[in-house]
Amino acid sequence: MLLFVALSRLEKSGARLRLRLHRLSESRKFALELRIQLAILFAMAALADGFLGPLFFVWLGASLTLLDVLTRPQMILLGVAPGVGAVLAHAATRLLGLPLPLGLLSSAQLGVPVAAVTIGTQSNLLLPGEAAALIIGALITIGVSAIPGGRAVAPPQAEPASSPAPPQITTP
Numbered sequence: 001m002l003l004f005v006a007l008s009r010l011e012k013s014g015a016r017l018r019l020r021l022h023r024l025s026e027s028r029k030f031a032l033e034l035r036i037q038l039a040i041l042f043a044m045a046a047l048a049d050g051f052l053g054p055l056f057f058v059w060l061g062a063s064l065t066l067l068d069v070l071t072r073p074q075m076i077l078l079g080v081a082p083g084v085g086a087v088l089a090h091a092a093t094r095l096l097g098l099p100l101p102l103g104l105l106s107s108a109q110l111g112v113p114v115a116a117v118t119i120g121t122q123s124n125l126l127l128p129g130e131a132a133a134l135i136i137g138a139l140i141t142i143g144v145s146a147i148p149g150g151r152a153v154a155p156p157q158a159e160p161a162s163s164p165a166p167p168q169i170t171t172p
Contacts (some may be wrong), residue, residue: 062096078133090106101149
């Protein structure tokens with residue numbers, strides 16, 4: 001809203017400047033207006049991701065009821081099954097030659113389960129506990145991928161320096 005007010009005041013006060021910039025842009029084929037609009041669009045998108053992203057996850061976390069998972073044991077199985085299945089499916093990439101730690105790292109999924117929970121919750125399609133169970137499955141994939149991720153960034157262990165062999169004394 002502030003950007004709109006600033007741009008509209010700039011338009012009213014600097015119409016001649018904008019017209020000069022437009023003519024220069026048109027004569028040299030700069031597409032200055034398009035570039036400015038795209039810069040504003042990307043800046044607003046970055047601002048929305050930076051501020052609204054965490055707010056979304058807080059809202060989603062606050063709307064989950066973990067007690068429903070504890071009172072319905074089948075929901076625990078519903079949460080564990082997709083998490084373990086995703087880990088196994090990504091570990092199978094080892095058969096294609098990908099190192100196992102990289103396959104396990106690629107199993108970390110949060111976007112799809114969060115989208116499924118959000119759509120299912122807003123559409124009233126999920127039973128009590130299903131939303132939390134889907135997030136448990138996502139957390140399993142993240143937890144499993146943390147192990148090879150930690151090993152991937154850990155500095156390699158230095159091998160102990162071997163001491164040189166003592167000089168041999170020979171008698172003539």
